[in-house]
Amino acid sequence: AQTVTQSQPEMSVQEAETVTLSCTYDTSESDYYLFWYKQPPSRQMILVIRQEAYKQQNATENRFSVNFQKAAKSFSLKISDSQLGDAAMYFCAYRSSSNTGNQFYFGTGTSLTVIP
Amino acid sequence: GAGVSQSPRYKVAKRGQDVALRCDPISGHVSLFWYQQALGQGPEFxxxxxxxxxxxxxxxxxxxxxxxxxxxxxxxxxxxxxxxxDSAVYLCASSLTQGFGNTIYFGEGSWLTVV
Incomplete structure (x- = not known):
């Protein structure tokens, strides 16, 4: 099974500053999807950004962008101009494009605190 | 409905009891997933x-x-x-089709505590 590793259990950032959350994964597949999900205290997982492995260009969504390094199997999330509402748990997730793609594999999460 | 709805939101069960957790996916969504999220962990399929x-x-x-x-x-x-x-949050998610690149939408989960 694929594994997803988030090595930063907790991170903090000053409001309006930039923070980067790390994620690495292990796979032997060449085609797959990567996601970052935000989970506020309500527990609802909210999609932040996604990346198709076959695309070399890094995905961006407003203040959120990724640094996708396929060879290194690294998928970090950069949050620019951090806002108080960004405070939450962030989960990195992997989804295969093969027949096993029913499963998302999640990391253990990074708790982000935004300091006013 | 507008989103994935789960009920009950909170359930306390005595050890040995049976429980049933309900998920209403987004209308028309073909794919439906259940995940279990233990405290301090990521969701597991x-x-x-x-x-x-x-x-x-x-x-x-x-x-x-x-x-x-x-x-x-x-x-x-x-x-x-x-x-x-079994104490965990049980998350339900749905997506419009089974396409692997499709976005899946999660509900807020059912929090189960077994005492």
Missing amino acids: LTYFQNEAQLDKSGLPSDRFFAERPEGSVSTLKIQRTQQE
Whole structure:
């Protein structure tokens, strides 16, 4: 099974500053999807950004962008101009494009605190 | 509805009780997933439905766990003879089609505490 590793259990950032959350994964597949999900205290997982492995260009969504390094199997999330509402748990997730793609594999999460 | 709805939001069960957790996916969504999230962990896959067919149940931890989606819309996750290790948030998610790149939408989860 694929594994997803988030090595930063907790991170903090000053409001309006930039923070980067790390994620690495292990796979032997060449085609797959990567996601970052935000989970506020309500527990609802909210999609932040996604990346198709076959695309070399890094995905961006407003203040959120990724640094996708396929060879290194690294998928970090950069949050620019951090806002108080960004405070939450962030989960990195992997989804295969093969027949096993029913499963998302999640990391253990990074708790982000935004300091006013 | 506008989003994935789960009920009950909170459930306290005595060890040995049976529980049933309900998921109403977004209307028209073909794919439905159940995940289990223990405290301090990421969600872990339990099972997957495409319409009414349960195509993957490889993540169900024991035969005490059973899921169904008889009419291809609402799904129920049943846990028999609950144990303390079953305490977790149970997340339901749905997506419009089974395409692997499709976005899946999560509900707010059902928090189960077994005492």
